[in-house]
Amino acid sequence: MTDSTTDDPRADDPRAAPGKALLSLCARRLLAHGPSARRALRLLPPQLYPVLFQAAFQDGRTLVLQDLVATWPFPLLSFRDLLGQRFPQERSHKSCIQAVISAVVELLRRELEDSFLACLEVAKHQSQHRERGSKRRKGPSSLSPAPLPVEIRADLFVNATSFPILREALGISPSSLLLLKCRDFHAEELPAAGTAALLGSLDPSGLRRVELRFNNLGMAGLGLILPQLSHFQDLLSLQLPYSNLDLRRPLPGLDAAIRCLAAHLGKLPRLKELNLDSSRLSGKLRQLFSDLESPLESLQLAFCSLLPSDLTFLSQSLHAPALRKLDLSGHHLNENLLQPLQLLLEEASASLLHLDLMECHLTDTRLEVLLPTLCRCSRLRCLGLFGNPLSTPGLQSLLRRTGVLRDLRLVVYPYPLECYIQDPTSGHPVEVDEERLAAVGAELSRMLGSSGRAGTLWTTSLCPHGALNYLTP
Structure with missing residues (x-):
């Protein structure tokens, strides 16, 4: 439906x-x-x-x-x-x-x-x-063939409310007579055991996308679910945001658990898209991706507490030249992370279509350092920079410099520093001056029009803008 x-x-x-x-x-x-x-x-x-x-x-x-x-x-x-x-x-x-x-x-x-x-x-x-x-x-004598199973095709969105209904529906007959075929499976706020049971009831062929959001899985929960996923050899996209996965603390058995997760990821031969947003993966990307034999084309690692060694690994991996979408939002792009990020963008420059660097503490100065590499990403279509402390002159410089990116159609930019109203006591920004913001937007639109890029959208809105599909049909 x-x-x-x-x-x-x-x-x-x-x-x-x-x-x-x-x-x-x-x-x-x-x-x-x-x-x-x-x-x-x-x-x-x-x-x-x-x-x-x-x-x-x-x-x-x-x-x-x-x-x-x-x-x-x-x-x-x-x-x-x-x-x-x-x-x-x-x-x-x-x-x-x-x-x-x-x-x-x-x-x-x-x-x-x-x-x-x-x-x-x-x-x-x-x-x-x-x-x-x-x-x-x-x-043996000739007998009538056994009845064929009834095949149900549906894309499933399951949450705590609909889970009991679906579980009852799946239990209405012997499993050999009910074949549930699904292309997209989305579950929110379900216990790991329930999610694993649902995945186990699906026909292994044809499943392309699995998104498990806000499920608080942790290492133990992923240990239940990933073995189920390894049966889906057609899986292209695995979305595991907000899974409460923390690999930073040196707990007993952590390395063995990471090797187990890596092995199960390696059993997904067609995987192209992986989302691990808000997992704490500091220094563990090399281990976690060690068994992936095919390159990822879409990688979302927002707010993952990555270290310079993680970005260096990605820049040297088989994934970098194939990346079409990369989300590294929520990382403090200071001098330690900025250099390995530049190396990663250099390797991905021929394929990258979508880049998100939201809330990355990008100042005007740091953006100036990054711009030469960014402008070599010749196929870039979408750029997300919301939540960074950039000034109006910094945004104007960004607009002028990215004029070489002829495919760029969407830029989500932050509220300029000059548009904030500050608290007179603390000096902290408390709200946005809408008139100033509108004036900046009008000036950016004028600059786009005068440079022949009126079709490019520069916006502060985080609403979906027709995101690209990075998977093959």
Whole structure:
């Protein structure tokens, strides 16, 4: 279930709009007849089911939705195709979504019960055949094949609320009769054991993305989950932000635990994207990445307490020349880290598309040191610098110097120092002067326009701006 737009080529055809509107109106009038309309569903041609589904969803007719699912005449029921841009976000449609899910589960329950009974019948015949065969010792007779498992395809977003529902749905029949295929799996605030159990219930083929956010896994939790992940040989993206992983303290058995984590990461041959934001990895990157045999193309290590040795390792690794996205936000880029960062950017300069250095204590002076290397990243499209103490002249210099980056389309810049209102007692900045900020933004826009870069967006907004997809389709 997604909110993606439809691929129907007629979606933007104005000639199709009147016909669609009339058909939708007729469907809503039909459904307004209540029980009699529901009884007539089986008499209607299959072509009308999609428009009836859309009308029932928009009008909140949950019973009709359940009847439509129960008699659905097509092999695929997709919210994406049925609702497209009209996919609702309002809470008022929650009951409709629940009705569809309940109807699907009920339909599966009936089909699986039938399949289970068929399995028992086959087993009975097999048992009788073995008994007869043990007496006659003749060759095996032909038996009906066992029923095929029911295949469910879904991208899953699971949290503490939906976990019990999903666990119950997955337990409605023997596991051999239920095959759950998933491309994207996202879990938030779940215990490690529950997450591991869900991952263990998925079909190993086809899973591309796993994101486990705010799950407080720690070393022990990752030790439960990573062995499950090693079964997913198609996995491209592994997101483990805010996992409470701390490798800084020299605890007994830490090196062995890191080697175990590294070994499991090494069992993901197609892994291209790794997010370990807010893990404390000081000095441990070399060990943690030691078994990765394919280069990572997207690496997010924000607020990871990295040391110069970590950045030096990355600059010398197989990953540097392949990096398309790099996030090192939250690191204090003083003189100790600035030099290895320059080496890393040099190695990644031919491939890097997206660089985030937010809240990195970048002053005007340090940015001037970094700019020559930054401007050699010739394919750079997105640059994040929010939260750094830069002045208006520093931003203007950045704008002029990055004019050589012809692909640069987005820069998220910080509030300039001059735009802060300071507390008269402490001298600390307390709020932003919106008028000053607007004036700076207008001047930067004027500079972009005069240099022929009006299509480049310079903004202080941290809202998503259509982030690039770094994974192959």
